[in-house]
Amino acid sequence: MLQPLAQNIIYGILIGALYGLAAVGLSLVFGVSKFLNVSHGELLMLGGYASFWVFKLLKIDPFLSIPLTIIFLLLIGFIFYRLIFSRLIKLEVEKKIQNSLLVGFGLSTILQNVALRLWTADDRSITTAYSGLSFELAGLRLPAVRLISLAISVVALISLQIFLKKTFTGKAIRATVEDWQSASLMGINIHRVYLLAFVIGCALAGVAGTLVSICYSIDPSMGLNWTLKSMVVMVLGGLGSMIGTFVGGIILGVTESATAFFIGGNYRLIAGLLLFLIILIFRPQGLFGTKEGDR
Amino acid sequence: MKSKFGVALVILLLVSLMATSCAPKAVETEAPVVTEAPATEAPAETEAPAVTEEATYPPAPEFIELGSSISLTGNFGSLGNLILPGYQIAVEHINAEGGVFVKEYNTKIPLRLTYYDDESDPTKAVSKMETLFSEHELTAYLGGGGSSMHAASIPIAEKNKVPYLGISFALYKIHQQGYKYLFSPFPKSPNQTEDVFKILNEAIPEGERPTKVAVFAYNDDWGKEWGGLVKERAPEYGYEIVVYEENPVGVNDWTAAIQKAKAAGAEMLLTLPIFPDGSGMFKTMAELGWTPKFSLVIRAPEGVNWGESLGKIGEYVTIFPGWHHGAKFEGVDKLNARYEELYGRPADLLTGPAYACVQILAQAIEKAGTLDRDVIRDTIASGEFSTVIGKVTFNADGTGNVLDPLIQWQNGKMELVWPAEHATAPLIYPAPAFEDR
């Protein structure tokens, strides 16, 4: 009983880390610029396809091609920001959330359709020579590709944290999250900060997409589910806290796995969301959020 | 200034759009993608021996109209994109010979297929079905893909009293509603769940059979129907279900179920996942070190993307897709050749049954000798048709009596392994363990 449970929890953590990584990008963008980008899931999909094609056509290992994916998504993010999102920054907060929802909706329609036309509706997945390998430890199996994925998520998160805490630009981003008006009074170039946060958010989505394409599969219509999941995880962890978001993802992953184990797969989604609502009732600002996070 | 220009631009765009929507009907009917007869077929008509009884026949319609609301985008897009070419190639082949001879008009009339993308949205499917019926003098509907889409469309065909031929759904329950205009030349859950045990007992000597069965089902109606039938049939053939697990569609983490199957020593896996769930399932099975000796996986491995995506992990899986391009029936070569020209590979699994739908319809129209939909309906119900999926007859509930071949993934290709007279390769059993591949 105990060992199968432990095995299940391990998978829950590994899946949860993916939820977390996907949500961190969304959370960063929302925290800084109040853009609720509902095309986040589609950005994740683009990242997944980028790795898939690099793997298929150039035979480059998907983990090694992550820098390429990041560059690709930074570029995409830059284009989207310049063409579309930069036009929303002058709006007041409510209108900004509303209009970013709208353009994100339009964008996700476009990206889905383009992906479908370019790459067909077929689902894809990356299977490397070492996919399926596992290490045995005390009778538990630790799957290689998922462990590497976890490691990459953690590295991405720590780099982001170091960037936000130690560099000037990073501090500017954090200042903007807390209070953009004072930040701009202090001479921070808000536009640059918005742009930077946006493209970093896109890059994080791209990395998450790569990991999803390795551990699971990708297809043109996968975006909505990942967007919805990311939004829940973002709020569960608490707006404004990147570590909190990541931890929120892991909590959700473990809850789902444990439910599947004890009650059955039919209730895993419901249990995860119920836990989320219960947490919100007791902590309306999320697990690690600050009181002002909602504005 | 800039924003003023923008506003003007948007208004202009909108006005032009409204204008297109209000334009006379001609634009609308022209615009949808239509597979028309090649212009060269005209002489064939004049040659027809229309001399015998002149002027006693009414003027023939220009086309025999077929309509399809099909998912080309959205969740069922991958199915629709395999089905549609089957319809199109069949129409092309029949029209190349001048069309279908209709006695009522004493001439050959070409087929015309009009289709709309329903975006995998059941309410859109309903409105597209109605649009097809209103805009064209339909002779028959051709179905899309996915049981929920069929569930929404079939009643519209029934309401409009138009024969409906549909494939790519194994849900048997739809056929028990009493629909009279529905015909499906495709294996259904009762066939699949019985055939798997029959084939195993025929192909594998007693004592080596994978008698301990794990079933990974879904909690939707097809999953429950299918799982229930498996539970019922297994003991009759000497198999024991040791694990029965259910998930909602779209959950790609089957860790808990796989652990249970491994612990119970299950030797066979019966499941029906959509692709994301199936690929997640098999990757996790490899990681957790559980290799079933035999696995029947309906749905997920039906496209070429299964082999591309999963490589060795996806090998030795078997499927009941209703057809295979290796089947030795008349016309298969012609279909394969055309498909190869268009897509660079032999016809896909769903393409054959789709092609057969049009063949059945054409033969029924010819036999009926009229475009009267009720007569055609009766002719389909009572006739026997020879198609690329073999001889087809229909039961009273609209299910087809069709061959249900077993396909297995071997060396990155799908091979037909049963029945023996059509087989392109022998069944590989037991499947080698994941770590030894």
Next chain:
Amino acid sequence: MKKNLSFVIALVVTAALAAVPLFVKKDSLLTYLCMILLYVSLASSWNILGGYTGQVNLGHSAFFGLGAIATRLLWFAGWNILLAMLVGGLLAIAFALLIGSPAFKLRGAYFTIGTLALGQILYATVGNLFPQISSMPVQDLISYTLVTRYYLFLAVALITVLAATLVANSRWGLGMMAVREQEDAAESLGVNAFQHKLLALVLSAFLAGLAGGAFAFFQIGYYPQYPFSPIWTLDSTMMAYIGGTGTILGPIIGAIFFVVLKEVLSLNLAEFHPTVFGILFILVVLFLPGGFMGLWKRIKDKQQKKRESMAELSHP
């Protein structure tokens, strides 16, 4: 004067819509109008809570779905369809009351995502409990008439728009808008924010429940889970936004724009219609940040200014 004019226009439009089945015999066009009316109801009912009261609810499909499932079950059990729909609406209200007090503890994005989760929970639960297709019995198909459905959709849309208009112009409506602008300030002025939000939620839920009932009566075969799909919420939210939230006409215009544009594109452009739709959609949002009604307001404001400056000129 002005009020009378809009009243007359509304009457004329209503009469015209009521007369449509006399002239339109094509089922395709009627089906299509049914869809527009359904979305008008959904977007307008969403607008009462999301637009006027400023509580962006991403769980709207839950109310739609509850209305649909209750209506369907009762109707199939032999109930009168109107009575069944009423029960559907009441079930939606019951759910609204159940979730109201915990949900309104949440503010801003937390409320939005919280309601999203609620909608998703219902979606999954209904999928678990009612996995079977719900199909109208074949013998009933012969008596299926689209015109009846059309009038039902029309009635629900009219009730929804009328209710929204009445509430928006009442003291309650003013209170709701005060809550939207500045919740704390409204409280200090003696507006009970919770009561106003709850009223908006209940009304919004009831009307969405009625729309669900009409859908259950209209759609011949579907999975009971389907009306709970987040797509319904997303679509109606987008319609209200693009038309202009917090106005009566906005969601109506949004729904018409959305449905007509999508249909026209999908009939005329085969494969890239979603892309063109997405591009047009984004262009409209970028150039009309307040939706279509925002544009209208801007034009009126400008005229107002012109008139004022003219008035100044004439009275130096």
